[in-house]
Amino acid sequence: MTQEGAKYPTVFTVDSYHTKPPPLPPRPGRRRNIGPTQVLLFLLVSVALSGMVIEAWLIYRLYHPSASTETALPSASKIIRDETLGPEPTKWSRLVEAPSKPLAHLTDGEDVKAHENNIMGWSEIPEPLLYKMTYKNGCLIFQDSGYYYIYSKVTFNVDSLVRHSIELKTKYYLGKKSITLLKSMQTSLSRPSNSFLAGVFHFYKGDAIFVKVSNMVHIARHESTENVFGAHMI
CATH class of the missing domain: 4.10.220 (Light-harvesting Protein)
Incomplete structure (x- = not known):
């Protein structure tokens, strides 16, 4: 039994759940910071x-x-x-490496046939030494323009006057069948004798050079190396 009029302290109960809501979950899709170490x-x-x-x-x-x-x-x-x-065979069968510039070297042979107007022919057996140049009907035809060293040697078996020249055919000179580039006229008392011509000239693509002699009968043809004709770019 309590006594009337007795005083007691007042007691209050606090429910923290209803006064403070719980923390919210992290939002979806939120990226975390990546540090330099990661x-x-x-x-x-x-x-x-x-x-x-x-x-x-x-x-x-x-x-x-x-x-x-x-x-x-x-x-x-x-x-x-x-x-x-x-x-193994290569595209350039005569040398280990192909020449760096155009060249040609022709020799005499048993298959050589005389051409018109005392133009010398050259052997095609075996295959002549040609690189970026063409041989046709006694003529060497240039495929590239430039300066070339040209040469020719012809051996004669008589002791009379002989004429030996290198001629040029070109479309840049009208009215002339050919132009004489080099010429030799000599008489030798010994047999056989030879004539050698050489020089440097500029040629255009399509130009052609050939060797001309005074008489085909006077040419010595004992060996292929007695008569040669060639050119190479310098």
Whole structure:
């Protein structure tokens, strides 16, 4: 029993749940800040993985060579076989390397036929030495314009007056069949004797030069090297 009129303190109960709401969950899609350490770590991992992929590819190519690799790197047996049979033929069969500039060298031969107007013909057996130049009907035809050193030697088997010249055919000189570039007139008391002509001239593409002698009968033809004709760009 309580006594009437007794005084007691007043007690209040506070419910924190109803006075303060709970914290909200993080918003979806919110990005976290990435520090420089994480970026560096990502780069290092990417480089390491790339290195592993490249190394695996190299190991695979080492033990499984492709057809193109086998062609580029022939086996030792193929190299020995090629050395036994000699080098493979190239587009320029006369030299190991093709000349750097146009050239031609013609010689006499049994297949040579006389042309009109005492124009000398040149042998095509074996194949004449020609590079970026053409031979047709006793004429050397230039395919490239430029300065050329030209030469000719003719051997004669008589002791009479002989004439030997190198002539030019070109479309740039109208009214003339040919132009004399070099000329020799001589009389020799010994047999055989030879005449040699040489000089430097400028030629255009399509120009043609040929050798002319006074009489085909007077030409000595014992060896192919007795009569030669050629040109090369300088």
